[in-house]
Amino acid sequence: MSEKAEQFYTELKSAVESDQLVLPTLPEVALKIRDAVESENTSAQQIAETLTQDASLSARLIQVSNSPLYRSRNPIEDLQMAVTRLGIRMVRDLVISLAMKQIYQATSDVLDDHFRSSWNTAVEVAAICRMLATTVPGINPEQALLAGLIHNIGSLPILVMAEDDDDLFNDSDALGAVIEELTSPVGELILKTWNFGDTMTDVVKHAHNFEYDHEGGADLVDLVQIALLQGGHESEEIDWSTVPAFAKLGMDSDVNVVEIEENQEIIENTKQSLMV
8 A cells, every 4th residue: 555545544544533534324214214113013004104204215115116126916006005015124125225325426526436336336246146145045135235235335435535635536546445445444333323233244344355254154245245256346366266155155156147147137127226
C-alpha cells in the first residue's frame, strides 16, 4: 500500500473508532418490518399496513412478487396478498433486499460511478447466491440473496470519505488497496449498527477470506465466496481447489455453475427483480 493509502487507512480507522464516520442507514420502513416480524403476534395485515408508508418499496415488492422468480399462478394485486402469499419472513428479507438499492444512491456525480459499480457487483453476487441456495438444504434463498447484497457494504463509507482526498480518489490502485483492506471491518461496524445477527456479520467479515472454514454444513459465507469466484469478481489468482467453500457445498471446483444455462436463467431473473 502506498504512503498516501497508509495515511488514509490511519484516518479512516480513527474516524471509525471516534464515531466520526458516517455510516449508511436502512430505510425506516425496512427496519419497522424487520422488528415487526420478530414479534410473534404480527399479522399479514399489519405488515402490509407498515409497508404502505413507503410507496416506492411497496410497488417494488408487488412487482417482484409477480416476477418469474416466484412463479405465481395468479397475479398479486395488493400488499396484503403479497405478504399472505409469500409469508412474512420472506417479505422481511425481500423488503430489506429491495431497500438496499436506496443505500447505493450517491450524493454526488463523482461518487455515482463508484456506487453504481459496487451495486452491480452486489446484485450479481446476490443473484448467484440465491441460485446456489436453491440447491443447498437448510439455506434460505432470500437470506442468501441478502447476504450477497451486503457482502461489500463496507466500501460505501470508504468511498464517501475518500472523495475528499483527490490524490487517493483519482489513484484507482491505491483506492482499490484501501477498499480491499477496510471493507470488512467497516462492513462489520455497519451491520452491528443495524443490529444484524452474527450470521450476516460473518458474511462481511469473511467474504474475501478464502481460507475460511467452519464446522457443519455450508453457510452463507460459503455461498458468497463461490459467487465471488465463479462470478468473476475476484481479480486475485486463487486456486479454487483449495477453497473450503466448494467442499462445503459438495461442488466440483472445476465446474463453473454460473455458466450452466438453466442457472443463468435463474440468475438473470433475480438480477432483474433487484434492478426494478
